[in-house]
Amino acid sequence: MSDSTDALAAAYPDLIRCLGEADEYGATDVALGLLAAGVPAEAVLLELIAPAQAQVGQWWQRNEWSVAQEHAATHISERVVAAVSSYASPRPNRGRVVVACMDGEWHALPVRLVAEVLRLRGWNVTFLGASVPAAHLVSYLHRYDAHAVALGCALPMRLPQAHAMIEACRRADVPILVGGRGFGADGRWAARLGVAWAPDATSAAAALTGEALFDEASEVELPHLADDEYAGLVRRRGELIDSALADLTDHVPATREYSGPQLDRTVEDLGHIVDFLAAAVYVDDQTLFGEFVDWLGEVLTSRGVPREPVARTLAHLADELRDFPRARGFLGAGQAALTAPALTS
Template sequence: MTAPARPAASGPVEAYPEFLDCLAAADEYSATDVALRLLDDGIPAERVLLDLVAPAQEQVGRWWQRNVWSVAQEHAATHISERVVAAVAAQTRVRPHLGRIVVSCMDGEWHALPARLVAEVLRLRGWDVAFLGASVPAAHLVSYLHRDDAHAVALACALPMRLPHAHRMIEACRRADVPILVGGRGFGPDGRWARRLGVHWAGDASSAADVLTDERTLHRPPPEDLDHLADDEYPGLVNRRAELIDTGLRDLTALVPAMADYTPAQLDATVDDLGHIVDFLTAAVYVDDATLFTSFITWMVEVLDSRQVPAHTVDRILEVYADMLHDFPRAHRFLRAGRVAVRS
């Protein structure tokens, strides 16, 4: 009897549609089989992680953004991707011959899969990696670093609204005298906000591995550029967060009569959206960059449009906040720019 023929060897690009189908069907076992088959065909594990799992997860995010997928579908797909990463890692043991790297998500950062991919690529490159996972409080991270003789710490942040928290975490690591590398979209598409905070940034896992092996660069971070924080706009916005959200909710309730029939879940989602507007505005003031806020507003309008929420509601909230913050020069300017972005 002849053994059944194996599927023809293929790379991550060819396997990508099949892998996406597995995620769409929430089929963990088939998704894992796709990844392990690539390994059996001689495809390096790093390519499987970065050319198959990572882009598939980005597509999942885009489907959620366009309301093609529900939150539940996105969560199921993310869980499967995490399981696939674990399966690939189990099949590719590499004995570490380089120093210890601590990989962690920022406090409040729950998107752990991108950081996990970085951790696995570093492990494949021979680093001894300690992956701490999602949302690690700064004090706990520093305590871990004091116990661990780390070559460097790699911190992940996916959302720019977390930048003020990220800066405090970076400062805590500096006090522990450990070199720092950051990554993730939270620092801007080109790492511009990482440079503003005075820290090295890597755009992907391969770049992170390259920076970590460059001792001279690693120990010479760029200078901070935060002189604008000498004024009191940032703390003033933090102190007025609850007031801004409450006022925005009252105005929206008057503007949209249908909100009277909102379920508690719908009201919670609206409050969350208002909180995100305030938090992104606050982060933009922190790094003194209007594009942080306008990029978020553009994204938010696209998401709300896919959920049949008209853009004029966002414009109205920005108008209300601009009136409330007329004595906050940078915040007021950013809100005006946000209104232009809504209308464009």
């Protein structure tokens, strides 16, 4: 192991402790201490802060950390990223790269890490942050002579919006690179949308200096969209959420006792179910909805929430979507996955 690897491994528990205790000064000292000891800034960003944030996500998912603890930790990580960036701030000697989150996407920190790594590699980076509407991004790109645009998406349910944004950038004739968990761990949904993808910030930097990004890209065909299922799901989103909520109220007595905030959260969760389903139909891939259902099952179990009402909602939606064979297939598989562990236990 190199000295840097040893130093990062030794510092990781200290950073995690600082994030847990909301100690932003301690967290910044951990990172600046590494930089002073000669650990490269890029390694501090990608091998210390990024895995710590993934760990924070795991704790939230398993209900070991509250939303407030996650928010505090993320805020501190943002401060640490800013401290690392101002410590190591080379002047740009390469072209401009515009880095942004897809419309509706609030996970700015992963994209910020990419932006900072590109900056460290000499790119002149303009970071636009979270949720940038497509039309605004395109008019921005027109105004600046960007070498490329890098777009992040953390949630697969945002893929249809991501595609609209990718097509808009293509029409503006700017090379596009995408990344983030939303494109799948292996980038398979980026491949589906016919766009260059990088798994991490280091590969993103390599892609920007390579040739492939500048190959002529043509609009991808998604022939399955001709069946109108995706458009139908978008059109009926509100109605599907309302009828799923009514079904829960009729058949799951606990729902009737819900407070206003609990009802709001339920409506939000139902919205996520419909949006992930619509995204799966959009890219025509059951694994997108399947991964979501697996994740949802874990979230519910760790909060002591029974899976049956969610399985019931999937069955209800399948019933409502009688004329949507692809969506029904995805819902059926999801329902089976949700109920399978209950049958064996």
